[in-house]
Amino acid sequence: MTQISEWISNFIETYQKLDKDHLHLLADIYDSSIQFQDPLHKIDGLENLHHYLKKMYANVHYCHFDIHDSFHNDQQKAAVYWTMQLRHPKLKSGQLILVDGHSQLTYQQGKITHHRDYFDIGSMLYEQLPVIGAGIKYIKQRASS
Template sequence: MEVVTLFVNFYKSLDTQSLSELKNIYSDDVVFVDPVTKHEGFAAVHRYFEQLLVDVNECTFDISQIKEVDSTVFVNWTMHFRHPKLKAGKLISVEGISQLIVKEHKICYQRDYYDLGSMLYEHVPLIGSVIKFLKKRLAS
């Protein structure tokens, strides 16, 4: 699907992308869900990306696998980003997967699955050490 190629190319270098590309990827009635929040409609998704790109210093994705099943697409990825308030601005990498539903050559639904702790909480002073301790304790 052509929209999947556009999606992959957009996310590979998200930090340098023009948000005008979003119109070629997402439908007007898109629903975008991640572990933090839900955005409904193209305008809400556009605002989400505007805010995301203002807050981070760098954000790129390595795409490791794409699986298409009819109009549903699963994309495995690793996100690499730098945020000035997390891990002293050092690079953070988080693995995840996106479920996409394509309708009329655009993505009308996207749900991202990833470990919010490894993305955010583990890199916040005090909370991070508690989360890491709990994870280690549960693993043993």
């Protein structure tokens, strides 16, 4: 196994174990100056990322990533495709929510230095809220007809 495929494997294995009790594993894959971005936040530094994920996991009943595919290039960049399974007490009455997305990663000198997540924030959050969700679903239906 080459070094670049090993770092992708380590990333995937870490995210399969990640929960509120295993956030210390972040230091195994991320550089201390990690730049992390998702549709809601932009975070600089491992300590800030740890704090962000600690708050996120404290508010959810369940969060798991099913990894479907990944690929990399020779410039130490990779994409990982996943489905997030999420249960949050304030979203969809605590029922399971599935959100497809992918992560764009950059790897340098043994650690991931950039991590950007792409996913539909509407399907994860806005569509799951009682009043707003119905309106967004209506707009999507109208736009596609």
